[in-house]
Amino acid sequence: xxxxxxxxxxxxxxxxxxxxxxxxxxxxxxxxxxxxxxxxxxxxxxxxxxxxxxxxxxxxxxxxxxxxxxxxxxxxxxxxxxxxxxxxxxxxxxxxxxxxxxxxxxxxxxxxxxxxxxxxxxxxxxxxxxxxxxxxxxxxxxxxxxxxx
Numbered sequence: 815x816x817x818x819x820x821x822x823x824x825x826x827x828x829x830x831x832x833x834x835x836x837x838x839x840x841x842x843x844x845x846x847x848x849x850x851x852x853x854x855x856x857x858x859x860x861x862x863x864x865x866x867x868x869x870x871x872x873x874x875x876x877x878x879x880x881x882x883x884x885x886x887x888x889x890x891x892x893x894x895x896x897x898x899x900x901x902x903x904x905x906x907x908x909x910x911x912x913x914x915x916x917x918x919x920x921x922x923x924x925x926x927x928x929x930x931x932x933x934x935x936x937x938x939x940x941x942x943x944x945x946x947x948x949x950x951x952x953x954x955x956x957x958x959x960x961x962x963x
């Protein structure tokens with residue numbers, strides 16, 4: 815049998831206390847669909863199905879300066895927290911107006927460069943990138959995203 819302290823000491827992974835869930839502020843990690851950010855009085859925890867996955871460790875590297883630690887939760891706890899986050903998001907996120915049939919989105923009306931940059935930013939955000947690089951040559955433009963640790 816293991817103890818929560820032994821897991822923290824040996825693997826650097828905290829074990830989520832069920833009693834602390836009620837007081838915790840829980841939010842999604844931008845650009846990381848499977849991750850949750852749990853803020854408790856004793857610090858920030860990052861929850862993933864697999865806290866040893868490359869996605870989890872990359873998020874930890876990005877948020878290490880904020881004092882974040884990886885945490886392990888029971889599957890039922892993860893489901894409860896994910897449903898809490900999605901219900902809060904559904905009630906707090908304003909809906910985007912749908913353009914009339916045949917109308918151009920605002921970015922296209924502003925021009926092709928604005929549409930290109932907006933698309934690159936949206937793609938980088940969805941991928942969880944920390945930076946965007948634009949390159950041009952005689953064949954055209956290209957954008958690449960990256961994650962800087």
